[in-house]
Structures are given as C-alpha cells and as structure tokens.
Amino acid sequence: MKKIKRELQHIGKNQTRNFLNLLLARPLRMSNFKSMTLDWDDVELVNNLLLNHSSWQDTKIVSQYESEFAQWNGSKYAFAFMAARVALSACIYALDLQPGDEVILPGYTCVVVPNAFKWAGVNTVYCDIELDTYGLDIKEVEKKITSKTRAILLHHLYGIVCRDYEAILDLAKRHDLKVIEDCAHSTGAEYQGRKVGNFGDVAIYSSEKSKIFNTIQGGLAVTNDECLAQRIQEYYNQASLPDENLIERQLNNVLLEFYQFKHPQSWWLGDIYHLLHGDCVIYTTSNQEMQGIRPADYGMKMPAPIAAVGLNQLKKIDYYIDLRRKNAQTWDLWCEKNNYQKPLVIEGSVPSYLLYPVLVEPEIKQNVKWWGFKKFNVSVGDWFTSHLHPVPGKIPGCKNADTAVERCINFPTLNQMCKFPAS
Ligand SMILES: Cc1ncc(COP(=O)(O)O)c(C=O)c1O
8 A cells, every 4th residue: 555655656746747847848757867878788688687597697797897897997906896885895904994093084975985984993084075076175184184094085076086186195195094086976087098096095986876887786996906906805705696686676677767767758658667666676875874784785796697787888888978078068058157166177187977066056955856857857966965975964174065065966967868879
C-alpha cells in the first residue's frame, strides 16, 4: 500500500511538471543533470550482461578497465572500487595515516569524505575555501598545520581546477605532508597539459551516477608511486566483491536511469520503468553513512560487469567532456549578461565542468528547483546544501563555505539532447 502511494506521488509530480511544460509549449521532460552519459549502447551492454552471467567472474575485465583508465588519465596505477569513498579509504591505508594523525580538508565537501578519515581514526581539520573555484584557500591551510598534520586533501569541485593548486602542493612539500587529490568531480580536468590527480601522492575519481562518467556506483584510486600502489593493492586484495544480487541491482539501475532521464520518451517511459523497477533504486549514501556509521558492507572492490560498463563509458568520456566544456560557454554568456561571477579558470587549466557553479542570491538557492524549471526548464543543482553535504550542520570558522552553502547553485552541462554518435 505504502509503495503504491509512493509511486503515485512520484508519477503525479512528474506528470504535473510535464503538463505545465505542455501549457508553456516547452519540451515535455525537464532535463536532469544525472546519467546524461548513458546511451543505447550502455543499455544493450547491460541487457547482455543480465542475460549472460558467465563473464561476471572475469577479473581480466576489471584489470582492463583499470589499465585503460590509468592510460587515459596519464597515470601509472589505478584500482577500481565500488565508490570513490572506498578508493579514499584505500588511499588512507596506503599513506599509512594512523589514529591521532591529522588531515586538512575543505569545510565544504561531501560527508563521505570525512567519514573515510574518521573510520580510520584520523582527525579531520576543516579549512575554509576560496570562492573563485571553491577549493582550499592556501592562506587558511597554512594556519591549520600542526605537528600532527600528515596530509592535505584538496579537491577540484564541480570539475574546476582549484585556484591554489600549485601553492598547496608546494606547501605540502615544504612541510613533508602527503597530498590526496579528490577528483570525484573533476575526472578529465587538466593542468599544465596533465590530468588532475597526477600532481599529488594519490587521487580518487568517482563514476557514481551524477559524475563525469557513470557506472551507477564506482570509484578509482590512482597513484604514480610504486610503493603507494603496492599498499593500495594490499587494501584491494582484502576487499570483498558485491554479491550477485547487488550487481544485478546495479545493472538494472543503468536501465532505470536511462529510461527515467535519457530516453527521448522519458516523460512517460521513465514513470513506467519506475513503477516496475523503482524497488531497485540505489541510493548513493545510506542513512547510516549520513549519521557517520560505517555500513557493514563498506569497502568493496568493483566486479567485472560494472567494470564492463565503465569500459564502455570510457569510450565516450572525451566526447562528453568536450560537450560539457562547450555547454559551459553558454553559462559563461548567461553570467556575463546577468552580472554573475563566472567560476575562475586558473592559468594553464582546462576544467571538465561536471557542473557550472554560480553564486546567486540566497532566495534563488532556496527555491532553485522551481527557479531552474521556470527559467530554463533544466534541473539546476544546489550542491552543496551544507558544509558536509547533505548532512545539515555548520563547520565553524569557514566563512566562505558559509557563503557557498547559502548561495552556490550549479547549472547542468549535459542535457537529454546530448547523444554519443553511433558509429
Ligand atoms: C567532493 C566529493 N568527493 C568524494 C565523493 C564520493 O564519491 P562516491 O559517491 O563515488 O563515493 C563525492 C560524492 O559525491 C564528492 O562530492
């Protein structure tokens, strides 16, 4: 009964929006920002995988995915896990961060990032960000270094290379600190002709469904250092694989996401698919994780069928990143015309624009879904809604992060019309 009520509410909301679009003579389905890199070829691949379980144990597919990603990324070693947060846990292990050690990280991030440190007993020291690119502010980082600091985690949020990149790397070197690059949003972004993630000691990338490329859930740990690679390998060897049920759910989610958001007839097919398969939706962050509790099944590595989806996504990754860059120019023009500050592109960098962040009036952010629907008929994002998104609460002493929480919205850089050309 509860399920039927929930489904009816879901359909009612979608179809009301479609009806409003019809009245306003606009495309029926509002463009979503998630899962826009899924196409028919992914659907075909997943249907085959669901029919044929014989390849599910084939570890060669996972190794191929890891080496193709490493090669594409210009890195020596890559290890595939079920999420970037797990890749981060592997990096924490590889760097031998111990209970009581301190890590400096932005006070404007996703809650799963500090969770990975907390679960290893590492103390998190939050630092304010700058508002040009939403990265760590070097002046603030310097103030936070103590005798216990062992590492700095920097990020390139929304796919934009962080403003103080070189200064942070330099500071870390001077203080003998390790650098973890959180590239969960910035796969494919470049600095001085190299992909980000290759400048620190270790880096993490995400292929979760809202990211640059999509395996529904997934992440990679990357390094160019042989000793660190050996340590990540140790963590990897101990990690378990998801069971067949979870793999099947994840594959079904590829279909669900495609029919809900990308299919040309998603305005009605999405609801039918949701009605039939809504039960298998995968929520990226569990309630337990939001409360800071380590889930029992945390820490898994990537199985072959998901790596197969990853390999297919890698075939199109450059195409879609190029499109994101082109579409970002439209938002550049919108900012110029409407007197909003464009995100800063630091010299020598090429962003990959997972999203296009803009600081707007707080009233707009409070109603951003409706505002985005009315103004552009696209799903405008509200990342991040709190300092440790999506968990409510504040980190004291992070004024710029306060501003970003209050005012940063994100425009999508891909839409339903973007399609990988069939060969
Ligand atoms: C900045 C940042 N880092 C890391 C992650 C973790 O990525 P994953 O969902 O693949 O664990 C996220 C998740 O959205 C994120 O926003």
